[in-house]
Amino acid sequence: MHGRLKVKTTAEQQEAKRKEREKKVKIYTELTNKIVQKRGDGHYDIEALSLTSKILAQNPDVYSLWNYRKETFRYLQKQLPTEEFQTLCNGELSFLESCLRMNPKSYGSWEHRCFIMKTSPDPDWKMELHLCNKYLEYDERNFHCWDYRRFVVKQSKVSAEDELKFTTDKISTNFSNYSSWHYRSKLLPLIYPDPSHPMGLQEQCLHNEFELAQNAFFTDPNDQSAWLYHRWLLGRRNLTLGIQSIYIKQSPRTIMVLLNKAAKICDKFEFSLSVNGTLNDQDTKWVNHRNTTEASHLWILKEPSPHGCDSNVSIEISLVTQDGREHEKHVCEKFGQSETLKEIVPVSNILFSCELSTATTDVLKQELESCQQLDELEPENKWTLLTIILLMRALEPVRYEQDAMHCIQKLIKVDPCRTNYYEDQRSRFIIENVIKTTANQQNQELNLSNKSLTILYHTQHMAFCTHIDLSHNKLTTTKGCDYMRCVKTLNLEGNQIQSLDGLQHLELLEDLSLKDNNIKMLDVLKPLKNCKSLKLLDMTGNSWCDLETFCKNFLSHCKVRTECFVAGKNTGH
Amino acid sequence: MAGMPIKDVIIKEDAPRSLMLEKHIEYIVSYQSKKEDYEYIMTEYLRMSGMYWGLTAMDLMNSLDRMNKQEVLEFVKECQHDCGGFGASVHHDPHLLYTLSAIQILILYNCIELIDVERAVGYVQSLQLEDGSFQGDKWGEVDTRFSFCAIACLCLLGRLEAVDIKKATDFVLSCMNFDGGFGCRPGSESHSGQIYCCLGFLSLVNGLDHVNVDMLGWFLCERQLPSGGLNGRPEKLPDVCYSWWVLASLKMLGRLHWINKDKLIKFILACQDEETGGFADRPGDMVDPFHTLFGITGLSLMGSDERIKTVNPIFCMPQHVIDKLGIHLQLL
Numbered sequence: 049m050h051g052r053l054k055v056k057t058t059a060e061q062q063e064a065k066r067k068e069r070e071k072k073v074k075i076y077t078e079l080t081n082k083i084v085q086k087r088g089d090g091h092y093d094i095e096a097l098s099l100t101s102k103i104l105a106q107n108p109d110v111y112s113l114w115n116y117r118k119e120t121f122r123y124l125q126k127q128l129p130t131e132e133f134q135t136l137c138n139g140e141l142s143f144l145e146s147c148l149r150m151n152p153k154s155y156g157s158w159e160h161r162c163f164i165m166k167t168s169p170d171p172d173w174k175m176e177l178h179l180c181n182k183y184l185e186y187d188e189r190n191f192h193c194w195d196y197r198r199f200v201v202k203q204s205k206v207s208a209e210d211e212l213k214f215t216t217d218k219i220s221t222n223f224s225n226y227s228s229w230h231y232r233s234k235l236l237p238l239i240y241p242d243p244s245h246p247m248g249l250q251e252q253c254l255h256n257e258f259e260l261a262q263n264a265f266f267t268d269p270n271d272q273s274a275w276l277y278h279r280w281l282l283g284r285r286n287l288t289l290g291i292q293s294i295y296i297k298q299s300p301r302t303i304m305v306l307l308n309k310a311a312k313i314c315d316k317f318e319f320s321l322s323v324n325g326t327l328n329d330q331d332t333k334w335v336n337h338r339n340t341t342e343a344s345h346l347w348i349l350k351e352p353s354p355h356g357c358d359s360n361v362s363i364e365i366s367l368v369t370q371d372g373r374e375h376e377k378h379v380c381e382k383f384g385q386s387e388t389l390k391e392i393v394p395v396s397n398i399l400f401s402c403e404l405s406t407a408t409t410d411v412l413k414q415e416l417e418s419c420q421q422l423d424e425l426e427p428e429n430k431w432t433l434l435t436i437i438l439l440m441r442a443l444e445p446v447r448y449e450q451d452a453m454h455c456i457q458k459l460i461k462v463d464p465c466r467t468n469y470y471e472d473q474r475s476r477f478i479i480e481n482v483i484k485t486t487a488n489q490q491n492q493e494l495n496l497s498n499k500s501l502t503i504l505y506h507t508q509h510m511a512f513c514t515h516i517d518l519s520h521n522k523l524t525t526t527k528g529c530d531y532m533r534c535v536k537t538l539n540l541e542g543n544q545i546q547s548l549d550g551l552q553h554l555e556l557l558e559d560l561s562l563k564d565n566n567i568k569m570l571d572v573l574k575p576l577k578n579c580k581s582l583k584l585l586d587m588t589g590n591s592w593c594d595l596e597t598f599c600k601n602f603l604s605h606c607k608v609r610t611e612c613f614v615a616g617k618n619t620g621h
Numbered sequence: 622m623a624g625m626p627i628k629d630v631i632i633k634e635d636a637p638r639s640l641m642l643e644k645h646i647e648y649i650v651s652y653q654s655k656k657e658d659y660e661y662i663m664t665e666y667l668r669m670s671g672m673y674w675g676l677t678a679m680d681l682m683n684s685l686d687r688m689n690k691q692e693v694l695e696f697v698k699e700c701q702h703d704c705g706g707f708g709a710s711v712h713h714d715p716h717l718l719y720t721l722s723a724i725q726i727l728i729l730y731n732c733i734e735l736i737d738v739e740r741a742v743g744y745v746q747s748l749q750l751e752d753g754s755f756q757g758d759k760w761g762e763v764d765t766r767f768s769f770c771a772i773a774c775l776c777l778l779g780r781l782e783a784v785d786i787k788k789a790t791d792f793v794l795s796c797m798n799f800d801g802g803f804g805c806r807p808g809s810e811s812h813s814g815q816i817y818c819c820l821g822f823l824s825l826v827n828g829l830d831h832v833n834v835d836m837l838g839w840f841l842c843e844r845q846l847p848s849g850g851l852n853g854r855p856e857k858l859p860d861v862c863y864s865w866w867v868l869a870s871l872k873m874l875g876r877l878h879w880i881n882k883d884k885l886i887k888f889i890l891a892c893q894d895e896e897t898g899g900f901a902d903r904p905g906d907m908v909d910p911f912h913t914l915f916g917i918t919g920l921s922l923m924g925s926d927e928r929i930k931t932v933n934p935i936f937c938m939p940q941h942v943i944d945k946l947g948i949h950l951q952l953l
Binding site for chain 1: 847
């Protein structure tokens with residue numbers, strides 16, 4: 049079905065081909081009928097193998113025939129002495145090789161080979177490994193062969209170190225070998241594990257990999273594999289689940305807990321809550337920012353106890369992970385204000401990328417210099433530009449902000465196809481830097497206006513902000529705004545918003561500006577029906593219709609200003 | 622070591638530029654009438670899927686009525702084995718792949734009651750292994766494609782609770798790779814087809830939060846080559862079927878805008894055959910129903926032509942059919 053060129057042929061050639069195919073169809077049909085008959089009669093013998101091999105040799109995807117062969121092998125295994133059966137298995141392996149030579153990408157052939165190797169009384173795993181080497185010489189990207197290799201390695205207990213050496217050899221022969229780099233990413237954690245390291249790998253191992261990747265992409269800057277692998281090296285494994293902040297409000301009585309990653313309650317973790325030393329086990333129904341129990345960063349508890357959040361009460365919250373261990377415990381004591389925000393992890397320490405040791409920092413700084421030199425030599429190479437940005441983000445995201453923005457502009461010129469991706473990444477970096485540098489989270493105002501933001505990232509860090517300014521950006525939806533559970537004033541003026549999905553959970557929202565956006569249909573406003581605290585909505589500069597009716601039906605509780613009229617509360621309309 | 626040229630195709634000046642919908646309709650209609658044809662007979666081992674591809678394409682092109690409903694339904698019924706599973710055709714063994722295609726066909730025609738639903742559920746259930754993975758059939762091949770097939774079958778039948786979802790999810794997640802993508806089995810290289818299956822699975826079990834959206838979205842948008850076409854993994858040629866696997870994946874992740882739509886549309890249209898109708902894997906190659914469906918569904922996802930109905934990105938079935946079933950699916 050793939051890679052068959054349409055070739056124009058003469059009428060003569062077409063006729064000859066038609067005749068040949070007619071013959072093939074006749075043979076195929078006769079064979080098939082014989083096989084169906086035989087199998088139906090329960091005959092598992094050499095003739096079964098002979099008949100099915102005639103079809104499978106041309107068409108190894110007829111899976112039912114491989115199944116008949118498997119049934120025959122199972123049967124003969126019981127009938128034949130071991131030696132004879134072994135010979136039969138060896139013959140099957142030869143047959144399979146001829147099938148693979150013709151079509152090295154048939155699922156059926158490789159799977160049947162696994163079956164024979166598992167059934168064979170005395171399997172020769174070394175020969176199989178040799179076969180894999182051969183087929184990977186023909187096509188180093190044949191994933192069927194790589195998967196078969198992993199099966200052989202597992203069965204015959206080849207060491208991870210040996211396999212790593214195999215990939216090193218493959219990569220040094222030909223850098224462009226994505227399959228080998230991928231395999232390395234699986235082998236390294238087995239050979240050089242270090243659970244205390246953000247990557248889960250020993251640092252020296254990581255440095256070696258940086259060097260290997262660098263060698264590859266400095267030798268051939270167009271070799272994608274090495275750049276892609278390098279990006280992984282700059283990352284981190286999953287964070288251990290932990291609490292970021294705790295927010296307590298007296299009226300209405302609410303506790304909010306912000307986690308450092310999205311997790312599902314009662315699946316990955318639970319909260320244990322004590323008020324004044326007494327465990328609160330009555331009906332504690334935590335919900336997430338969307339009022340469900342699906343995975344989320346933010347968990348909310350209303351009316352936590354009869355004493356609620358009175359100022360002379362001490363509240364203790366523990367995070368209990370799925371293995372039953374109490375992970376961390378925090379106490380909020382005798383607070384006097386109507387609301388308290390306790391920052392467990394300082395905002396400036398929020399990890400958007402990997403924390404680096406001195407040694408790794410040095411390695412990456414050198415890399416950055418080398419990449420910048422390469423960029424001067426090959427300004428059209430997008431991989432260099434992208435890697436420069438990633439290195440800057442890993443090293444000193446705030447310090448390098450302008451340089452990174454400059455690189456993104458270059459990247460968009462060099463690789464315009466992915467402009468939207470790059471603009472979204474720019475938005476992400478800007479938001480990350482603003483969050484990191486926001487003096488402290490008690491400062492509950494957030495200004496992200498005029499930043500050309502195309503998308504919102506990390507909105508869980510905006511959960512406790514009361515005034516958020518996102519005006520004059522390029523947002524097209526309000527995705528992500530559902531985390532803004534404390535927001536009272538939200539300014540979305542001057543964007544391109546067409547959908548308000550996400551706003552329906554903002555119970556405290558009082559003042560919303562949608563001025564100069566792209567709202568064309570009235571039903572777009574439906575989410576606002578649930579914004580019970582909404583008092584003021586600015587809809588000027590949108591092309592909509594029939595607003596009057598809509599306001600009567602859905603927004604009678606708030607004051608609405610438009611170019612045409614001012615309706616709703618306090619105006620007598 | 623000299624720099625390698627990028628593997629890609631060049632779209633010729635005279636390549637088709639507009640959608641020849643009528644021709645594609647006729648192509649599918651005539652395909653099913655060529656039952657004595659060599660091509661047709663040699664692909665009997667995937668017939669059930671072949672029918673699903675043709676029927677779905679026809680419905681999306683508003684022409685399902687041109688197909689022989691009675692004949693199709695009889696055929697599907699005949700292919701259900703005692704164990705509850707479906708084979709690709711009569712005299713072919715039961716397999717999850719063809720069980721899904723059979724169910725999709727019946728749902729399309731709103732005739733699911735024609736088969737033994739309980740047995741079909743039992744068949745799917747019986748294929749789940751200890752580690753949560755699914756074998757394709759009793760012979761034991763494990764692949765994340767089968768995890769998707771199993772869960773999709775059960776969702777369409779409204780019986781998701783029949784298997785251990787948590788274990789099934791853990792297995793799928795164990796197939797996640799350094800690039801954010803997914804392979805066939807734990808340790809396998811990322812491939813767009815597998816990514817589509819795993820994301821489809823996660824969408825149906827509300828587990829998309831486990832995905833590294835930015836990393837995977839980037840891997841997927843990097844599939845777009847200078848010709849505008851998409852490949853399945855790094856350094857491979859573009860292929861129209863990836864307009865589906867990659868695009869549907871991006872849709873589930875909420876990152877469809879990371880692909881350049883205009884360039885992709887141009888590529889897909891160039892894969893049409895002006896003479897015979899239908900789409901090929903790349904411009905100038907032979908057409909087939911498989912690539913015809915995915916050319917149409919790719920265009921549907923991008924909303925490029927009003928004449929094509931909306932397709933559901935998880936099931937690759939008409940959205941209006943899925944809407945009627947009330948299935949919960951997650952889209953980021």
